[in-house]
Amino acid sequence: MHPLLTDIRLVAFDLDGTLVDSVPDMAAAVDAALIDVELPVAGEDKVRHWVGNGARVLLERALDDALGEAPGHTLTETALEHFLEHYHCAPCARTRLYPGVRDALEGLHGSGRTLCLVTNKPEAFIAPILSALDVERFFSSFLGGDSLPWRKPDPMPLMHLCQRFDVSPRECLMVGDSRHDVAAGKAAGFRTLAVPYGYNHGEPVEQSDPDAVVESLAQLL
Known part of the structure; x- marks a missing residue:
């Protein structure tokens, strides 16, 4: 030992x-959530640097990157809800x-x-x-x-x-x-x-x- x-x-x-x-599964869920709120996808490489502080912070970072500014509360909550739905469907595919x-x-x-x-x-x-x-x-x-x-x-x-x-x-x-x-x-x-x-x-x-x-x-x- x-x-x-x-x-x-x-x-x-x-x-x-x-x-x-x-990251592959989380990135897929993040990108799906971004598409749901009509924003450009982030991709796996970016998500790899954003994880580690929980789902909400992950989505805040993704939205900030897509918008170029801090997201509002309503948008964050909506995107987080979509992310959790997508991730729940496939948390361990890859x-x-x-x-x-x-x-x-x-x-x-x-x-x-x-x-x-x-x-x-x-x-x-x-x-x-x-x-x-x-x-x-x-x-x-x-x-x-x-x-x-x-x-x-x-x-x-x-x-x-x-x-x-x-x-x-x-x-x-x-x-x-x-x-x-x-x-x-x-x-x-x-x-x-x-x-x-x-x-x-x-x-x-x-x-x-x-x-x-x-x-x-x-x-x-």
């Missing part, structure tokens, strides 16, 4: 950009696990550690994606961006897991791909591990100073 896992009882994972590459993820989940779960998921994605989409990729069974809990009054980078979702599973923060590890994951983990008192291949708004995740960086989650074993 990776040295960072010493004395770790609970591992909290981010989802998008850490365990799965979900979403795939990153290499090494399945091996890491199997190994960590087999070691007796509690695995949890903490994402800013709406909770309704989590189980369908995990189930479609056959990894739902590894997780004892998952929290979406709308599961609690707080979301990353706020540390409260992580503190919620500590309370639920009766573990101290020093016995927990946060694994993610972005500065929001690292910030949440540090603020909660967790150790932090980052992967460099995900969605961090074009910034190297190393700049967020995680405790460690691995090229593949298989390196945890």
Whole structure:
């Protein structure tokens, strides 16, 4: 096992950009929503830089890009509703696990550690994606961006897991791909591990100073 896992009882994972590459499906839903409100599509490359802060922020960024200015509340709500409808129809058509993820989940779960998921994605989409990729069974809990009054980078979702599973923060590890994951983990008192291949708004995740960086989650074993 990776040295960072010493004395770790609970591992909290981010989802998008850490365990799965979900941009192809999210981009398709974003573009469909933009078409619905009669705006030009964004494309997958742009969406890849916009994800990570929840569905509403994603749509705000897409609308801002299409309009050249911040969108109004009504337009944002309308586009968000369309996005959620489209994404609900196909949340895992082209979403795939990153290499090494399945091996890491199997190994960590087999070691007796509690695995949890903490994402800013709406909770309704989590189980369908995990189930479609056959990894739902590894997780004892998952929290979406709308599961609690707080979301990353706020540390409260992580503190919620500590309370639920009766573990101290020093016995927990946060694994993610972005500065929001690292910030949440540090603020909660967790150790932090980052992967460099995900969605961090074009910034190297190393700049967020995680405790460690691995090229593949298989390196945890």
